[in-house]
Amino acid sequence: MPVLTRLIPSPVVVDITRGALDDLAGLLADQRISSSGKLAVAISAGSGQALREKLSPVLPGAAWFEVAGGTIDSAVKLADDMRGKRYDAVVGLGGGKVIDVAKYAAARVGLPMVAVATNLSHDGLCSPVSTLDNDNGRGSYGVPTPIAIVIDLDVIREAPGRYVRSGIGDAISNISAIADWELSHQVTGEAVDGLAAAMGRVAGESVLRHPGGVGDDEFLTVLAEALVLSGIAMSISGDTRPSSGACHEICHAFDLLFPQRAASHGEQVGLGAAFAMHLRGAHDQSALFAEVLRRHGLPVLPEEIGFSVDEFVRAVAYAPQTRPGRFTILEHLDLSTDQIRDAYADYAKTIRS
Template sequence: MPVLTRLIPSPVVVDIRAGALDDLAGLLADQRISGSGNLAIAISGGSGQALRERLASVLPGADWYEVCDGTIDSAVQLADDIKGKRRYDAVVGLGGGKIIDVAKYAAARVGLPMVAVATNLAHDGLCSPVSTLDNDNGRGSYGVPTPIAVVIDLDVVRGAPVRYIRSGIGDAISNISCVADWELSHRVTGESIDGLAAAMARQAGEAVLRHPGGIGDDAFLTVLAEGLVLTGISMSVAGDSRPASGACHEINHAFDLLYPRRSAPHGEQVGLGAAFAMHLRGAHDEAGLFATVLRRHGLPVLPEDLGFTIDEFVRAVEYAPQTRPGRFTILEHLDLTTDQIRDAYADYAKTIRS
């Protein structure tokens, strides 16, 4: 009888620990990603310059490219600059989400492997097969190969603004709601579900949700970083963002589109959206647990915590299904009217306050 298996796109190496950045050159050589040190390294113009000064002496063969923003134009420009320079072994994205997304897209465009060196844990995009980039129509998601390596230095992560870590917590926890939406769609519409991808995403979220530690603990930061990496791999397994994108992400996109100058970090909005979505599906105990954990880590659980009124939140929830046409979540399933959303929010707010 033949043994059937499948190949899972995943990084060759994942290095999550304090001091990992100092061993970057050795890791790339040992894993045969870049023995020559011929690297194209994308950095930001701010904190990226300090990292360049720190690493320049141990990466003498690298060329450094400053990325000004997270737009598709910047990603195309980076690809053009890399292509016209010299032959590189790999592209390294050294920075936060925007830098990594730009580097992923540019690497795909020039046909080089990409190494993600994350300086914060704001969201699960650091290891996903997607680049989220701003364009003339707002923001788009572009399919790219999974990074060949992921390096996360906990010392560097702790030096980033704490709000970035909180955002990552919200994004990771939201996986549980996203998978519940996927399973709902499977039951109601017959959409196929990948059990392995769902398991990976859900367990990544559960590990963060139920960890007793806090933002200042290396043990907790390691679980959070691992959870974000696993979430990215789950999307590679599924072939799209379904394991980590549900009603909570539709609500997040609605905030971004309706209130572009006031929207909060991605993970803060999806964390709130996930707690509300759990309440909508009748999982009130789980919604309460979400709210308790989010509060413990300093994340918002009510729209006023983000600077939005109840009316603005209701409008965002009502608009949310339009942000992902064809995606079926608890929002599409219930198809609530404006007054029903308002009543559901009042019940949610009462439940999590009690």
């Protein structure tokens, strides 16, 4: 009987350590990603300049490109600017927007992409998706998984704390997203990739159960690993199912309905995940979510991010429209506005008690 296996798209190297940036050139050479040092490095126009000054001496063969925002236009421009020149790889050095732009541009010119994250705000650093703003709002574009992930904990510590807190919300939301995936399997027959689900769930649980905080290297390492594993889980499943369910639908609704007031991605999905767990009757787990989110300084009620109860109810009611065809607890219950309001009142009472 033949032994059947499958190849899993994943980075050839994941380096999550203090001082990881100090030997970036050596790491890329050792892994045969770039022995010549000819790299196209994408940075933000603001904070990226300080990192350019730090890294230019150790990357003498690199060409530096400033990225103006996380838009499809920026990604196309970066690809056009690189075209016709010889590079071994594209390096996205910065936060989520820069990395998403670099992933898309690298795919467009056919080069491997190295993600060098300067914050841990969400799981997009290793995912096969670039989320970019376009003329119609925001779109998700399929791209290859980065060939390498480099996360320097010293650099992460220098980033504003809200970025780490955002990553915590995004990682924990995996648990709710996978519960939605399994619900869809039970109700609609949608296939669940067991390996992707296991990887995504373990990533979320590792952050949820860790007793440390954002000031601990051990906790930051666990969070970084969880975000990387979430990205690989999405690569395995071929979509965002392991990390995106009702929690993300609610987040996207906030983004679309209140674009000038939306909070960070992780704050919104963390709140969405806690509420979604309550909707499915997992009140103890919803309360645990709220407890952990509070401990890390994340919101558990809409007023904590500047939204009224009415606005939250409106966002939840609109949420299913953000992902047509995706089945979550929201589509399953199909609640009226009054029912959402009642469910929220019960949720707020439960997590306050």
